[in-house]
Amino acid sequence: MRKQDVIATILSEQLFADPAKNRGEAFASANIALCKYWGKRDTELNLPVTSSLSISLGEKGARTTIELNENQDILTVNGENMAMNSAFGQRIKVYLDLFRHSNLFFKVDIKLNIPFAAGLASSACGFASLVLALNDLFGWKLAESKLSILARLGSGSACRSISPGFIEWHAGTRLDGMDSYSEKLTTRWTELCVGLVMVNRQAKPISSSEAMKRTVATSALYSAWPTKVVRDMVLIKQAVEQQDFIQLGETAESNALNMHAMMLSAWPPILYALPETILAMQKIWKLREEGVTVYFTQDAGPNLKLLFLNQELPMLVEHFPSIEIVRPFVY
Ligand code: PMV
Numbered sequence: 001m002r003k004q005d006v007i008a009t010i011l012s013e014q015l016f017a018d019p020a021k022n023r024g025e026a027f028a029s030a031n032i033a034l035c036k037y038w039g040k041r042d043t044e045l046n047l048p049v050t051s052s053l054s055i056s057l058g059e060k061g062a063r064t065t066i067e068l069n070e071n072q073d074i075l076t077v078n079g080e081n082m083a084m085n086s087a088f089g090q091r092i093k094v095y096l097d098l099f100r101h102s103n104l105f106f107k108v109d110i111k112l113n114i115p116f117a118a119g120l121a122s123s124a125c126g127f128a129s130l131v132l133a134l135n136d137l138f139g140w141k142l143a144e145s146k147l148s149i150l151a152r153l154g155s156g157s158a159c160r161s162i163s164p165g166f167i168e169w170h171a172g173t174r175l176d177g178m179d180s181y182s183e184k185l186t187t188r189w190t191e192l193c194v195g196l197v198m199v200n201r202q203a204k205p206i207s208s209s210e211a212m213k214r215t216v217a218t219s220a221l222y223s224a225w226p227t228k229v230v231r232d233m234v235l236i237k238q239a240v241e242q243q244d245f246i247q248l249g250e251t252a253e254s255n256a257l258n259m260h261a262m263m264l265s266a267w268p269p270i271l272y273a274l275p276e277t278i279l280a281m282q283k284i285w286k287l288r289e290e291g292v293t294v295y296f297t298q299d300a301g302p303n304l305k306l307l308f309l310n311q312e313l314p315m316l317v318e319h320f321p322s323i324e325i326v327r328p329f330v331y
Pocket of ligand 1: 032033035036037038052123124155156157158208209298299300
C-alpha cells in the first residue's frame with residue numbers, strides 16, 4: 001500500500017473534495033525524542049523499525065497558514081520566498097499533490113521560531129503544522145491518530161508533533177502502517193525543563209533520512225538497536241509515570257549516545273557532533289559529578305538539548321549563559 005492508498009483509506013470520500021474555507025491555519029510544537037527513531041522498515045511510508053517517545057517543545061515550533069492560490073504553488077518560510085524546486089519546496093509540493101485535484105494550487109506560509117534543518121525538529125513541526133492547517137482548510141475533522149499518520153507520510157518524526165506533551169509513536173507491524181501512529185501519554189510534568197544549547201545554527205550536512213539508511217545498511221551495531229529501544233521505552237514510560245527524573249535522564253542520554261555510536265560505526269562514518277558539542281557533553285558530565293542533576297540528548301545535528309528540573313535552572317543558566325529554556329508544560 002503506497003502513500004496515496006493510505007490517504008484514500010483515511011479520507012475516503014473527503015479526498016479531493018473542495019476546501020471548506022479559504023484559509024487554514026495551525027501551530028505545531030517541535031518535539032525532541034527521549035527514545036529515538038532511527039531506521040525505517042519502509043522508506044516510502046516512513047514506517048519505523050522501532051517505537052519512539054518524545055516531549056514537545058511548548059511554544060517552539062511552526063505556525064503554518066495555507067490558502068488557495070491561482071495557477072501555481074507559493075511557499076514562504078519565515079517570510080522569505082522559497083523556490084518550489086528547492087529541496088524543501090519539492091518535498092512540500094509532492095506532499096500537497098497527495099491531497100489535491102489538478103486545478104487546486106496553494107500558498108503556504110511556514111513560520112518557525114527554531115532554526116531550519118539544524119537537528120531541532122523543524123521538518124517535524126513544519127509537516128505537522130501543515131497537516132493541521134490542511135485539516136482546518138478542508139474541514140476534515142480527523143482524529144489525532146489519523147492526523148499523525150498523515151504527518152508521518154511527510155516526515156517520520158512529524159507524527160509526534162500533532163499534539164503537545166509526552167508522545168509515543170507506536171512502530172506498528174502492518175505493511176500499510178495503519179497501526180503506526182502517535183499517542184499522547186497522560187502525564188503532565190510541570191517541573192520538567194528542556195534547555196537548548198546551540199552550537200551551530202547551520203543546516204545539517206547530511207539529512208536524517210540519508211543517515212538512517214546508511215546506518216541500517218552498514219553499521220555492525222544496528223542489530224542491537226531494536227532490543228535497546230524496547231528496554232528504553234519501558235524505562236522512559238515508567239520514569240514519566242512515576243516522575244522519576246534520574247531514570248528519565250539516564251535512559252534518554254544513553255539512548256541518544258547509542259544512536260550516535262551507531263552512526264559513527266556506519267561507513268562512510270556520520271558524525272553530527274562538532275568540537276563544541278563534545279566540550280558541552282564533558283561539561284555536563286562534570287556538572288553531574290558535582291551534584292547537578294542534568295542530562296542531554298542530541299539529534300541529527302550538533303546542538304544539545306539538556307534535560308533537568310526547574311530547581312536546577314539557576315545553575316544551568318550560570319554554566320550555559322546562552323541556553324534557551326523551554327518548559328514543555330508551562331507556556
Ligand atoms: O523524522 P526525521 O526524518 O526528521 O528523523 C528524526 C530523527 C531524530 O530526530 C534523530 C530522532 C527522532 O526520533 O526524532
